[in-house]
Amino acid sequence: MPPRHPPRPTAAFRAAVALVSGAAAASAAEPLRVGNAVLEPVAIAALPGWQADETAAAFEAFRRTCAAPGPDPAQAAGVAGSPADLAAACAAAAALDRTGAGWPERARRFFQERFSAYRVVRPADGTEPERKTGFLTGYFEPQLEGSLAPGPGFAAAVLARPDDLVTLAPGETRPGLDPALRAGRAAAAGFEAYPDRAAIEDGAIAGRTRPLLWLRDAVDLFVLQVQGSGRVRLPDGSAIRVLYDGKNGRPYTSIGKLLVAEGHLALNDLSLARWTAWLRAHPDHARRLMRMNASYIFFRTEPVTDPALGPPGAAGAPLSPGRSLAVDGTLWRYGLPFWLEGRLPGQPGSGHLVVAADTGSAILGPARGDLYVGTGAAAGVAAGDLHTKPGFVVLLPKPAAP
Structure with a gap:
């Protein structure tokens, strides 16, 4: 059960190791890196489970995070995710028509059109046969x-x-x-x-x-x-x-x-x-x-203004059950969407779209997350049962039009 207070600066933060500020931050010859991880490009629409996920729920979590006042103090300038490109995606989300029968599919297309997907890959360290996956816990x-x-x-x-x-x-x-x-x-x-x-x-x-x-x-x-x-x-x-x-x-x-x-x-x-x-x-x-x-x-x-939502996370936005993710805030910018690959306990489908909106003292590293699952005793049981190793795919905003 990770504590929900801000973390100490990580070694990666102190050393300022190869953090990216957006998809265009590295040349074609150099892979994008965040901390000790390499970001490998993948096609969003081809992600297993992508077409079945309720991305409209993640879209609402994204909009709430966009509208939040942001962290205080602000995140360091070098964290992954261009603030200008993310702001442009937020503006597009605010202007999107969310009514009508076609809305869920428009939400899915929004992420496909405004973001590029990268699998977060860490080298194997001998404890796993191939490249290491991430680690996900839950909190409530x-x-x-x-x-x-x-x-x-x-x-x-x-x-x-x-x-x-x-x-x-x-x-x-x-x-x-x-x-x-x-x-x-x-x-x-x-x-x-x-x-x-x-x-x-x-x-x-x-x-x-x-x-x-x-x-x-x-x-x-x-x-x-x-x-x-x-x-x-x-x-x-x-x-x-x-x-x-x-x-x-x-x-x-x-x-x-x-x-x-x-x-x-x-x-x-x-x-x-x-x-x-x-x-x-x-x-x-x-x-x-x-x-x-x-x-x-x-x-x-x-x-308590909306009983369906949780408390504000580090980004200043109310947390969305099942859609708000705590990340290492010294590596990732709040507001970035993440795709969690694989079936998660208590969640439908074979993948899950979430939004970085919080942090915690035990949430350290590029492929470490803590999923907010809700309020009350049942949420506490679900959070305690959530210990899994999904793949992490980060969605970085595409460069904003000049």
């Missing part, structure tokens, strides 16, 4: 029970962003702060590391933040922090969305790996329901294990 928006006031049954405070938290952009450093840390706070001698989870739980930032609302217990709060956002149902039946608003910059440690390493659960038992139930059944162990994850997430709230 948890739906939790909460209250705007503390009381019986609501004891775990969801904290707002502290007023002294300084978040660093990718590649940014501050004097006195370990370059491995991605946030800190000003001190008399410069910058210092922000308190870790244990210190925050013990009151280290009292007076610097405030509770936004209260959840049932520390396990629900931990789930919210791992996912990075959630939908909270209040006692009156209404719902409020809780969104990521910064972290303390400390490294993330997977509680699943800790549970397996200590022998509490087997690797094949790491469903959300099972590991949260284990933590609640063993509160002393749970507190210790959760504190071993030094990372701590802060939040903000906003209304």
Whole structure:
């Protein structure tokens, strides 16, 4: 279950290795490259499953991503996908007639006419017989029970962003702060590391933040922090969305790996329901294990305007269940469509068109993705079951007309 907060800069980003800015970025003699991958041209219409996929649903996800305010801070200039060409494709999508019986086929033709497809190929490393495929997991928006006031049954405070938290952009450093840390706070001698989870739980930032609302217990709060956002149902039946608003910059440690390493659960038992139930059944162990994850997430709230859509991803657009993909944002520009080759658990057909709209700390590399699957308990089960190795095909926008 990858955490849904922004990632540290990857080695590929720091080294600026061969990133493309569009289909015309390399000469005919040189293959296009992104990170450690080569992009091999393929015909979109010939992709297995392309003619059967509901590309109209992906088109709506594309339009929403186009209309979003974009990431803050902005992505680096060198990420793959020409911003000018992508903007031209977005303008064409906004002008497209989406009514009438022929609409689904027009959506399919839109992608065929406005984009060129490239299979993302990584060399084999000895673990697979041929060229390596990608890796896809799933994530979801948890739906939790909460209250705007503390009381019986609501004891775990969801904290707002502290007023002294300084978040660093990718590649940014501050004097006195370990370059491995991605946030800190000003001190008399410069910058210092922000308190870790244990210190925050013990009151280290009292007076610097405030509770936004209260959840049932520390396990629900931990789930919210791992996912990075959630939908909270209040006692009156209404719902409020809780969104990521910064972290303390400390490294993330997977509680699943800790549970397996200590022998509490087997690797094949790491469903959300099972590991949260284990933590609640063993509160002393749970507190210790959760504190071993030094990372701590802060939040903000906003209304739920469309229950069918998820929270905003890193691109600023509401996530579309089954169509929004988290990618390595230091390599790929948000808004790029991707074709996932092969049958995916819980998805129809033998291929699936999705749109890059989010990122995550564990989503690293050119052929690594995390598919947003929806809200609530059923989506959580589906996300936990999604561990597969599809092929990745990126759709780069064709050069805009001069």
